[in-house]
Amino acid sequence: MPFILKKIEAQKGKKLSLFLLQNLTIHHTKAQKYASRGRIFDEDMNVLKPKDLIPTDYIYMAVFEGATRGLKPLIEFQNFAIFDKPTNLMVHPISKNTKYSLLDEIRYHFGEDANLIHRIDAETSGLVIVGKNKKSEKQLKDMFETKEYHKSYLAIVEGEIKNKITIDSKLQKEGKNIGVRMSAGNEGKESCTIIKPIKYNEEKNITLVEAQPITGRQHQIRVHLYSIGHRIIGDPIYGVDDDIAEGYLNKTLEQSIREKETKGSRLWLHANYLEFTFQGVIYKIFSKNKDILNEFNS
Numbered sequence: 001m002p003f004i005l006k007k008i009e010a011q012k013g014k015k016l017s018l019f020l021l022q023n024l025t026i027h028h029t030k031a032q033k034y035a036s037r038g039r040i041f042d043e044d045m046n047v048l049k050p051k052d053l054i055p056t057d058y059i060y061m062a063v064f065e066g067a068t069r070g071l072k073p074l075i076e077f078q079n080f081a082i083f084d085k086p087t088n089l090m091v092h093p094i095s096k097n098t099k100y101s102l103l104d105e106i107r108y109h110f111g112e113d114a115n116l117i118h119r120i121d122a123e124t125s126g127l128v129i130v131g132k133n134k135k136s137e138k139q140l141k142d143m144f145e146t147k148e149y150h151k152s153y154l155a156i157v158e159g160e161i162k163n164k165i166t167i168d169s170k171l172q173k174e175g176k177n178i179g180v181r182m183s184a185g186n187e188g189k190e191s192c193t194i195i196k197p198i199k200y201n202e203e204k205n206i207t208l209v210e211a212q213p214i215t216g217r218q219h220q221i222r223v224h225l226y227s228i229g230h231r232i233i234g235d236p237i238y239g240v241d242d243d244i245a246e247g248y249l250n251k252t253l254e255q256s257i258r259e260k261e262t263k264g265s266r267l268w269l270h271a272n273y274l275e276f277t278f279q280g281v282i283y284k285i286f287s288k289n290k291d292i293l294n295e296f297n298s
Contacts (some may be wrong), residue, residue: 005041010059016040017050034061050197064093064109069100073109074288079136080117080129081110081146082274084287087125087266091116099108106130113137118144121219123234126153126271126287140278149276153211153221154198154292156268157230161197161207167224168192171217178245181237182219191215193224201296206233208296210272221269268292 011019020031020040027142034040035050042048043056073081083102085091091102096207106114110132117129117140131137143149172188174181184191192214199208207230211221221240224230236248236258247253259265270292274285 004063004065004154005060006063008056008059008061010057012054012057013126014054015050016052016054016059019054020050026233032206034063039063064103064107064112066072066104066109067100067223068105068108071102071105073130074127075285079133080131080140080278083128083130084289085120085128085271087123087127087291090122091119091128101138102128117141121267121269123267124153124269124271125285125289126290127151127274127285128271129274143276143278147216149274151213151271151275152273153213154223154270154272155209155211155225156233156264156292156296157207157209157225158233159205159207160200160202161195161209161230162200163197165195165228166192167195167228169227171220171223177178177242178237178249180219180249181245182217182223184223189217191217191220191224193221195225199296206296208293211269213241222267233268234266235263236262236267264295 008024011023016035017031020026020034032050035048038047040048042054042058043058045060048054048059071083074084075082083105085102089102090098095103096257103116106116110130113134114132115137117131117137120126120128129140131140140176141224169184169191170186170188171182171184171191174183191256194212194214196210197207198210201207210224213220221234226235226238236253237245240261244253244257248258255265270287270289272287274283276283
């Protein structure tokens with residue numbers, strides 16, 4: 001489990017905020033975060049606030065301690081690392097009940113100050129950058145916000161794509177039954193994706209493509225491809241009935257029904273390449289995960 005209760009010998013009668021700063025030498029920002037999120041308790045498991053006087057000899061703190069399941073970084077540098085995330089792995093826990101996520105491995109390998117620089121969907125496999133300390137995290141996140149990077153994905157899509165396509169439809173929330181679903185059209189945020197065909201499988205009528213997102217909108221590659229009639233194989237949200245999408249999001253959709261409706265066991269989208277400059281050095285990183293190529297050629 002990512003969150004554990006850590007038992008700490010306390011100083012009874014002392015203000016909690018002072019105890020955290022002086023006795024545990026926890027940085028003020030971090031101490032406030034623990035307390036404001038209701039993650040510090042007395043021995044009777046009552047939540048303590050920063051201004052409270054500690055009423056017991058011990059306190060309990062709910063802390064995130066990463067546990068490994070054997071996933072190691074693809075490559076590691078002094079200030080950051082890159083993981084090659086497998087499919088069906090969330091990058092971040094969505095609640096205290098999330099048993100395992102990529103953040104477990106990040107904190108296990110690099111400690112509490114390490115963090116994700118960007119996110120990809122749970123079923124999307126591929127490259128994820130991790131800052132190993134707060135300074136590098138800020139620098140790398142600023143780089144992503146100002147689009148100082150180049151990244152590309154591989155995807156298997158329905159139908160044949162013969163030529164390079166630039167899709168610049170605007171994206172916005174669909175505003176209907178499926179809350180996460182986006183729509184492409186003339187309204188919304190500016191968006192652009194470049195699609196390059198790599199190989200066509202005539203027997204299956206599918207195309208392996210490279211997708212380069214120039215902007216970084218939610219579900220951008222998925223909705224852009226669907227909008228031109230080339231849904232990604234295995235997509236359980238776009239190009240399916242609402243009951244299928246709802247079943248997937250609620251985790252009640254049977255795998256056999258999913259495969260029948262989406263033609264795939266997973267979303268066949270893979271973050272394959274990253275290129276960026278960090279502290280004067282140019283980095284060009286390719287994924288080593290070949291699952292999508294094996295699926296296309298099977």
